[in-house]
Amino acid sequence: xxxxxxxxxxxxxxxxxxxxxxxxxxxxxxxxxxxxxxxxxxxxxxxxxxxxxxxxxxxxxxxxxxxxxxxxxxxxxxxxxxxxxxxxxxxxxxxxxxxxxxxxxxxxxxxxxxxxxxxxxxxxxxxxxxxxxxxxxxxxxxxxxxxxxxxxxxxxxxxxxxxxxxxxxxxxxxxxxxxxxxxxxxxxxxxxxxxxxxxxxxxxxxxxxxxxxxxxxxxxxxxxxxxxxxxxxxxxxxxxxxxxxxxxxxxxxxxxxxxxxxxxxx
Numbered sequence: 445x446x447x448x449x450x451x452x453x454x455x456x457x458x459x460x461x462x463x464x465x466x467x468x469x470x471x472x473x474x475x476x477x478x479x480x481x482x483x484x485x486x487x488x489x490x491x492x493x494x495x496x497x498x499x500x501x502x503x504x505x506x507x508x509x510x511x512x513x514x515x516x517x518x519x520x521x522x523x524x525x526x527x528x529x530x531x532x533x534x535x536x537x538x539x540x541x542x543x544x545x546x547x548x549x550x551x552x553x554x555x556x557x558x559x560x561x562x563x564x565x566x567x568x569x570x571x572x573x574x575x576x577x578x579x580x581x582x583x584x585x586x587x588x589x590x591x592x593x594x595x596x597x598x599x600x601x602x603x604x605x606x607x608x609x610x611x612x613x614x615x616x617x618x619x620x621x622x623x624x625x626x627x628x629x630x631x632x633x634x635x636x637x638x639x640x641x642x643x644x645x646x647x648x649x650x651x652x653x654x655x656x657x658x659x660x661x662x663x664x665x666x667x668x669x670x671x672x673x674x675x676x677x678x679x680x681x682x683x684x685x686x687x688x689x690x691x692x693x694x695x696x697x698x699x700x701x702x703x704x705x706x707x708x709x710x
Contacts (some may be wrong), residue, residue, distance in 0.1 A: 446543065446665065446666065446669060447672070449669050450470075453621050453669055453672035453673060454467065454669075454672065456465060457672075461517075462517065462671075462673045463513070463672075465510070465513065465514050465517070465599075465668075466514075466665065466668045466669075466672075468510055468516060468660060468669075469507075469510050469511065469662065469664055469665060470665050472506070472507060472510060473507055473657070473658065473661040479503075483496060483499075487564050489576035493564040493628040497564060498549070500654075500661060501548050501549070502549075502653050504545055504578070504653065504654070504657050505541075505545070505548060505674065507657055507660075507661060508544070508579075508583050508657070508660075509537075509541060509667045510612050511540075511660055511664050512537050512540070512583070512586055513537070513662070514533070514664055515586070515590045515664075516533045516537060516590070517588070518529070518590075518623075519534070519590055519593050519594060519597075520533065522593075522594065522597050522598075523543065523593075523597055529593075534662075536586065536589065537586070539586070540583070540586055541692065543577070543578060544577070544583070547575040547576055547579055548576055548579050565685055566650065567649075568641075568646070569647045573641045573642070573644075573650070574641060574642060575647045576650065577638055577641030577642055578639060580634060580638045580641065580653070580656070581636055581638055583634070583690075584630070584631070584634045584638065585613045585628075586633070587627055587630050587631075587634070588591050589628070590623070590627075591623060591624070591627040592709065593620065593621070594620065594624075595623075598619070598620050601661065610704070618670055618671060619671075620672050622666075622667045622670055622671075623667075625663075626663050626664070626667055629659070629663055630659070630660060630663065632657050633652070633655070633656050634656055635659075636651060636652060637652040637655075637656045640652055655702075
């Protein structure tokens with residue numbers, strides 16, 4: 445549905461870092477889906493099914509890391525390319541990834557089997573399900589952190605009364621609105637997904653994991669395209685004139701927020 449916009453705002457423009465991340469996020473997910481479909485005819489034994497589930501878990505984890513990197517870079521740029529913030533976010537991402545890897549790929553009790561008309565099916569014990577659910581919790585905590593940092597930065601520079609979910613006056617509004625909508629949508633999807641691991645029956649534990657990952661990829665792609673639309677030159681480290689104020693662009697959201705807002709008010 446967004447292919448025409450992708451061609452206009454991504455493929456026909458110089459490929460800066462965030463454009464490359466957009467393509468990595470979008471097409472890594474697409475290749476993951478295609479590879480899973482191609483593997484289906486070869487899932488003929490429980491042993492192969494077990495290896496396939498490990499591959500899918502690794503693929504979903506890598507997709508989550510890509511999304512975290514994109515959100516971290518957006519926040520880093522919003523804070524005027526603060527290296528201290530970038531360092532802290534890098535530490536947090538590394539810690540959360542470590543937790544996710546530890547709970548996802550540890551030797552736990554997982555029964556993977558081929559079921560008629562179902563295909564490769566994973567059944568988790570309650571203990572295993574609770575541990576794997578921590579990976580979803582870690583990703584949700586990171587989304588919450590990014591949302592809080594975004595709201596705090598914009599409230600600090602623009603003020604709470606200037607926050608708007610309706611009008612899109614400049615790139616600051618785009619960043620806030622897209623960030624708010626992304627977090628809201630992911631909260632509605634991630635919380636039920638997490639709950640399936642902790643309170644669901646054996647049949648539904650982790651059943652929303654693939655769906656949650658696909659929605660996250662779609663929303664991030666939409667978010668990045670919106671920023672490319674706002675910045676006519678794409679996402680290059682250049683200075684762009686937008687109406688009567690100057691935005692210092694780093695990636696898509698590398699904005700001199702304070703000067704942009706001040707000149708906007710004047």
